[in-house]
Amino acid sequence: LNKPELKHxxxxxxxxRKDLENILELMGMLKEARKANAVPQLFKxxxxxxxxxxxxxxxxxxxxxxxxxxxxxxxxxxxxxxxLGAKESLSDTGRVxxxxxxxxxxxxxxxxxxxxxxxxxxVPVINGLCDWLHPTQMMADLFTMMEHLPEGKKMDDxxxxxxxxxxxxxxxxxxxxxxxxxxxxxxGPKKYQAxxxxxxxxxxxxETYGGRLTxxxxxxxxxxxxxxxxxxxxxFGQEAEKxxxxxxxxxxxxxxxxxxxxxxxxAMFMHCLPANDQRECTRxxxxxxxxxxxxxxxxxxxxxxxxxxxxxxxxxxxxxxxIL
Ligand code: CP
Numbered sequence: 001l002n003k004p005e006l007k008h009x010x011x012x013x014x015x016x017r018k019d020l021e022n023i024l025e026l027m028g029m030l031k032e033a034r035k036a037n038a039v040p041q042l043f044k045x046x047x048x049x050x051x052x053x054x055x056x057x058x059x060x061x062x063x064x065x066x067x068x069x070x071x072x073x074x075x076x077x078x079x080x081x082x083x084l085g086a087k088e089s090l091s092d093t094g095r096v097x098x099x100x101x102x103x104x105x106x107x108x109x110x111x112x113x114x115x116x117x118x119x120x121x122x123v124p125v126i127n128g129l130c131d132w133l134h135p136t137q138m139m140a141d142l143f144t145m146m147e148h149l150p151e152g153k154k155m156d157d158x159x160x161x162x163x164x165x166x167x168x169x170x171x172x173x174x175x176x177x178x179x180x181x182x183x184x185x186x187x188g189p190k191k192y193q194a195x196x197x198x199x200x201x202x203x204x205x206x207e208t209y210g211g212r213l214t215x216x217x218x219x220x221x222x223x224x225x226x227x228x229x230x231x232x233x234x235x236f237g238q239e240a241e242k243x244x245x246x247x248x249x250x251x252x253x254x255x256x257x258x259x260x261x262x263x264x265x266x267a268m269f270m271h272c273l274p275a276n277d278q279r280e281c282t283r284x285x286x287x288x289x290x291x292x293x294x295x296x297x298x299x300x301x302x303x304x305x306x307x308x309x310x311x312x313x314x315x316x317x318x319x320x321x322x323i324l
Contacts, residue, residue: 008118009126009307010111012135012172013201017179017209020142026306027143027299034069034305041071042309046102051077051084051117052128053108054236058273058300059128059136063105066304075101085113094120102312109237124311132198134168137272138176139303144296150226150266156181156210161225161263163187163253164280165245166194169231169272178202178211185214187221189248219252222263229270230255230280246279255281260290268292 012020033039048067052060064074079085084093094117097104104121106114107128118125127135146155160177162170162185170186174194177184184202186194193215194202202213214221222228233249234242260267269281269291277283286293 007124007311008121009124009135009311010114010118011127011133012138012176012179020139020176020179023139023303023306023310024143024146026310027139027302030305030309031299031302034302039069039305042313043067043102044071046072046308046312047100048072048074048103048105048308049077049097049101050074050128051082051104051106051108053079053106053113054129056107056128058297059105059107062300062304063128063308065301066308069301070305070308072102072308090116091120093117094125095122098122103308126307126311129168132168133172134272135172136300136303136307137169138172139307140296140299141173141270141272142176142180143299143302144270144292145227147295147299148268148292153226158227159183159185159225160227160229161185161187161222162229162231163219163222163255163259164231164249165192165233166198167231167235169229170194171198173229174198174202174213175205178205178213179209181210183212183214185216185221185225187216187219188253190217191248192245193217219259220262222259222267225263225267227268227270228255228260228263230275231272232274232276233280250279254279255285257282257284257288260285260288266290270296273297 048063050063060076067074098121103124104117105126105128106117108114108130111130111132114127114130127133160182162173165188174184174186199215205211206213234245260269267290269285271281271293273293275281275286277286285291
């Protein structure tokens with residue numbers, strides 16, 4: 001592996017395409033090793049402190065399992081379990097956890113919390129989802145796209161349409177897809193489209209890496225896309241807007257079999273999950289032959305194994321099989 005310049009994993013934008021490709025390569029090796037029941041104990045004797053301000057199935061289970069498979073341990077810390085935000089500052093929490101654990105993972109309501117922990121921690125801090133980003137999900141998504149590349153296509157050839165609200169998954173996919181030279185489309189009602197700041201970041205990626213960005217409310221833009229992506233129409237803290245949001249998105253921006261057919265007969269369906277079937281997508285699409293949602297979920301584990309190794313083995317220079 002190339003030595004990471006940055007010790008934290010807060011934003012995919014902090015990493016070059018080459019850095020992310022190195023992590024993807026490591027994911028491939030570790031996934032193979034797991035299949036062979038021969039995962040090297042590269043996190044042996046180490047622990048990851050896992051702070052969760054919000055519920056989680058995939059992120060929690062994948063990190064805890066990844067740490068265990070690699071010979072280490074994950075500690076689940078909900079707001080009820082620790083003093084963070086009540087009796088103890090971010091600074092003291094980051095410094096204390098750094099004295100005992102080797103990695104800190106935090107799923108937070110506000111990006112400032114995970115950034116604050118990183119500022120004071122002396123061990124790598126991983127963003128396990130915040131209000132505008134979901135970087136560990138991105139590693140799983142990019143890897144799943146690679147695993148399911150249409151015949152004869154490269155990552156740069158893909159057109160990915162994210163249909164719905166400008167969520168944290170939408171923003172991060174916008175950044176990652178344009179970084180990998182893809183055409184990324186955000187298709188959603190004007191009120192819920194990606195803000196200009198995100199579009200500016202993606203535009204910079206397009207300039208550097210050759211991607212393309214389209215932001216539109218025209219659902220017909222799914223035509224010819226390789227991948228359709230859905231996400232929730234509302235999230236924690238947006239419950240008061242629920243009715244208005246559902247009325248705006250449904251039925252126009254729901255991924256149905258008809259919409260998949262409009263995209264094309266080989267189009268894939270992705271969703272980070274949890275999904276609310278019959279809202280942002282139908283059960284038929286989720287369980288259909290072009291859905292890769294459970295591969296995508298499994299690859300959360302693949303990603304977390306690689307991230308724990310990548311962030312704690314800065315001396316590894318090349319992603320060769322010898323490191324395993
Ligand atoms: N996709 C995702 O982050 O799932 P969880 O909320 O279950 O962790």
